[in-house]
Amino acid sequence: RAGTRTPQIRFSPVSEAQRPYLERNGTKSSARNATFTQASFKSSHGGVDPPNPTRRRTSGVHRVVALDVTLEPRDVRAVGQFGHAALVPKDKEAEARSRWSEGHFNVFLSEQIPVDRSIPDTRPPSCAENVVHDDLPTTSVIFCFVDEVWSTLLRSVHSVLNRSPPHLLKEIILVDDCSTKEHLKEQLDAYVSQLPNVRIVRLKERQGLIRARLAGAAVAAGDVLTFLDSHVECNVGWLEPLLERVYMDRRKVVCPVIEVISDKDMSYVMVDNFQRGIFRWPLVFGWSTLPKEQIRKAQMKDSDPIRCPVMAGGLFSIDKSYFYELGTYDKGLDVWGGENMEISFKIWMCGGEIEIIPCSRVGHIFRGENPYKFPKDRQKTVERNLARVAEVWLDEYKDLFYGHGYVHLLDKSAVDVGNLTEQRRLRERLQCKSFRWYLENIYPEMDAPVVKASGLVFNLGTRKCLALQNTSLSFEVCDLNKQNQHFNYTWLRLVRQQDLCLAARAAGTSVSLEPCDNTKALLRWLHKSSNKALVQAGSLGDSVSVKECAPSSPFQKWHFTHYYAQ
Ligand code: LR7
Ligand code: MN
Secondary structure (H helix, E strand, O other), rough: HHHOOOOOOOOOOOOHHHHHOOOEOOOOOOOOOOOOOOHHHHHHHHOOOOOOOOOOOOOEEEEEOOOOHHOOOOOOOOOHHHHHOOOOHHHHHHHHHHHHHHOOOHHHHHHOOOOOOOOOOOOOOOHHHHHHHOOOOOEEEEEEEOOOHHHHHEEEHHHHHHOOOOOEEEEEEEOOOOOHHHHHHHHHHHHHOOOOOEEEOOOOOHHHHHHHHHHHHHOOOOOOEEOOOOEEEEEOOOHHHHHHHHHOOOOOOEEEEEEEEEOOOOOEEOOOOOEEEEEEEOOOOEEEEEEEHHHHOOOOHHHEEEEOOOOOOOOOOEEEHHHHHHOOOOOOEEOOOHHHHHHHHHHOOOOOEEEEEEEEEEEEEEOOOOOOOOOOHHHHHHHHHHHHHHHHOOOOHHHHHOOOOOOHHHHHOOOOOOHHHHHHHHHHHHHOOOOOHHHHHOOOOOOOOOOOEEEEEEEEOOEEEEEOOOOEEEOOOOOOOOOHEEEEEOOOOOEEEEOOOOOOOOOOEEEEEEEEOOHHHHEOOOOEEOOOEEEOOOOOOOOOOOOOOOOOHHEEEEEEEOOOOO
């Protein structure tokens, strides 16, 4: 089997002769010229502080070209070579099917494919014009894994060894998050001991990917941390463009284009250009194509960096000292999920940037299910992580998170999100901007009204409006100028005027007013609208009292002046 033979490894200190990676661009600019100093900026800009003291202003001098290992693969006739789809022979189909659950992808096929197979160079042609500096920072590549499949873990490692300039690759750190599979013990130690600069950190207890990454970062010696999932294939020239951006500005956190390695046939599939990472409520990650208008206006080339409101999470490079400046991840996040949102909001709100670099491409096996166990319930783990993120970073917008299916998390007796003091203090200390600023400036396309409806609350039966007199409710002739007739209908279904909310104590009693409290179910009102004009509130009666719902009664139909969202 091709996959199990030890491939050739090209890894040694860089020498001039051994640099097919970097091609001189003709210019004679020295490395020192490339370093931008604060003082020189000030003197050439009339004493004005630079926008970012770490930003470099000169361009690089080298082109990034393909490595020969990619162009001339060992064993050209092997299965899956060149990133082609592989086929399971008819008589092996049952075996392939039975092994699927080992990794929730075609584990059988992966094992047939060389661990150092070649894949197509999918970089946009315009990347050929891109140049990088010859004094880029070094990086530590960190793979954390739990019970990863042998062949994919090795293919991930070999793709880094074979396609990274040795002088930029400080080391590869494998963090074993307390795996139980036998092949990840002595067998892995033995294999890794033959590889240059690859080390294993073993965690005694299962930590989850967030704290496992931190264990890797803690021992990393490179200038930049590069995190990767443990089932990837780095493409030619993937590393230099990432390091170049970090070198230009250490507050840039950069991601490769994440391409698809098919879970079924292991083929390497190129993805569309101009994709960026976004989220939808309730903090669900997704991809979206940049608006055509924006591409045209900015005259963007397909090789230009793409600013992303959020990152996918698994594949990125970040300056090591900047990572620590940002307080790394919230260490209270468990196992899987939410950490991509946390670090994304933190980066943008606290002065950094997230970019996808189209000239850097890495394939990833997207799996339908997590192939490992969650120590606690999966759903509960992920939602608790997200609630931590919402509580620290979302300000008044956290109601949108809870309002989109997570109201139950507000019941503090049922869910313990843990202590958030440290996270909130960090946000304070870094003087991070508000979530509102983030939405307006980084993700303006996001439709995120803080309330669902507002204005006067018109009753179709009395043809009057709700009004707050002292601390009790009454009907008044509608008047937009009267502030006591203005209410908000929130994402958590509260009908509120400042700090007071309508409460439904019991059927037959009048509607009372109580201090607003998102955790109290008796303050929540169901307000459905099949179309925006006609509205039916569950239980407000004609004397502003609570009654049995009577869907046909006009006295139970209500209408707000403005609707922002359904
Ligand atoms: O307890 C764990 N300990 C671990 O070490 C759980 C996982 N892990 C390892 C695991 O072996 C793997 O190498 O952590 C890595 C990521 O886990 P995956 O591959 O199960 O995650 P994913 O690819 O399904 O999910 C994406 O979202 C995650 C949210 O926590 C992480 O940020 C993943 O890194 C991230 N993956 C990507 O961004 C790749 C592109 C996917 C997309 C979109
Ligand atoms: Mn993954």
